Amino acid sequence: MIKQTLYFGSPAYLRFKNKQLEIVKKEEDGEVIVRRPIEDIGMLVLDCPQITISHKTIIALQSNKAVIVSCDDKHLPHSILLPLEGHSEQSERYRNQISASLPLRKILWQQTIIAKIKNQIAVLEKLDRPTNRLENLVQKVLSGDPTNVEGQAAAFYWSQYIDGFIRDQFGDVPNNYLNYGYAILRAMVARAIVSSGMLPTIGIHHKNKYNAYCLADDIMEPFRPFVDIMVNEMFQNGNLDLFLNKTDKAELLSICQVDALFGKKKSPLMVGVSLTTASLYDCFIGKKRKIIYPKLL
Numbered sequence: 001m002i003k004q005t006l007y008f009g010s011p012a013y014l015r016f017k018n019k020q021l022e023i024v025k026k027e028e029d030g031e032v033i034v035r036r037p038i039e040d041i042g043m044l045v046l047d048c049p050q051i052t053i054s055h056k057t058i059i060a061l062q063s064n065k066a067v068i069v070s071c072d073d074k075h076l077p078h079s080i081l082l083p084l085e086g087h088s089e090q091s092e093r094y095r096n097q098i099s100a101s102l103p104l105r106k107i108l109w110q111q112t113i114i115a116k117i118k119n120q121i122a123v124l125e126k127l128d129r130p131t132n133r134l135e136n137l138v139q140k141v142l143s144g145d146p147t148n149v150e151g152q153a154a155a156f157y158w159s160q161y162i163d164g165f166i167r168d169q170f171g172d173v174p175n176n177y178l179n180y181g182y183a184i185l186r187a188m189v190a191r192a193i194v195s196s197g198m199l200p201t202i203g204i205h206h207k208n209k210y211n212a213y214c215l216a217d218d219i220m221e222p223f224r225p226f227v228d229i230m231v232n233e234m235f236q237n238g239n240l241d242l243f244l245n246k247t248d249k250a251e252l253l254s255i256c257q258v259d260a261l262f263g264k265k266k267s268p269l270m271v272g273v274s275l276t277t278a279s280l281y282d283c284f285i286g287k288k289r290k291i292i293y294p295k296l297l
Contacts, residue, residue: 011050016057047071065192077183093197099166106144115222122296149208181227190216196277260294
């Protein structure tokens with residue numbers, strides 16, 4: 001079942017009652033209450049300083065493996081709240097994850113970069129842009145990507161993405177839209193990692209000691225092109241601005257419901273990402289040799 005992503009951009013009181021999330025808002029003609037089954041919620045995005053959420057509600061959401069994303073005063077995702085316990089075999093899964101050998105992690109990173117570049121090729125094909133450079137580079141990705149083929153591919157990819165575009169986290173539009181979409185992906189992937197009983201902190205490649213989501217940043221790489229094509233379409237339609245409005249955010253939040261091919265199975269990203277993280281753990285224990293990553297349709 002596809003879990004719902006709920007966005008709150010105006011004052012509200014969120015409480016848990018009768019196994020449902022009650023959303024209480026004050027309107028001119030009185031109080032309005034909307035209810036949502038707690039088990040149907042996969043992500044909450046809180047984007048207003050006048051939102052109050054009860055502790056009981058937080059516990060109920062976390063018990064159902066929902067992720068809570070809090071936005072800052074610039075309306076960009078700032079923090080992610082995840083449950084400490086996501087799986088019945090969690091301690092064993094932590095040990096297997098942490099003890100994964102360096103050669104295995106390098107092979108998994110190689111698979112990750114290959115999957116990312118293949119999805120970048122699919123994006124450029126949709127945009128009717130040349131792909132020969134990426135097709136040549138994808139054949140050169142070695143275990144651990146020691147020659148940084150990922151960076152070489154990125155340089156070409158962004159040069160073709162939009163004429164004159166420079167990918168920079170703090171750069172001009174549509175960089176802010178890409179940042180927002182990637183933040184949603186990061187939360188979605190982190191949620192799936194925890195649900196699969198692993199630590200989002202211990203990566204297969206990223207290892208910044210100040211980063212609490214190294215594994216999420218690793219695994220989300222092949223998912224990024226799904227945001228890229230969505231933002232490009234928004235850009236071509238002339239709908240982008242210096243600041244994201246509610247309509248923009250709603251469209252980017254819908255990334256979780258975008259269909260992709262996971263192996264031979266078509267599935268929304270929010271559902272299919274669990275196949276990715278489950279296959280990753282199977283690689284850690286030697287049950288599988290390859291991560292199941294999404295393919296752009």
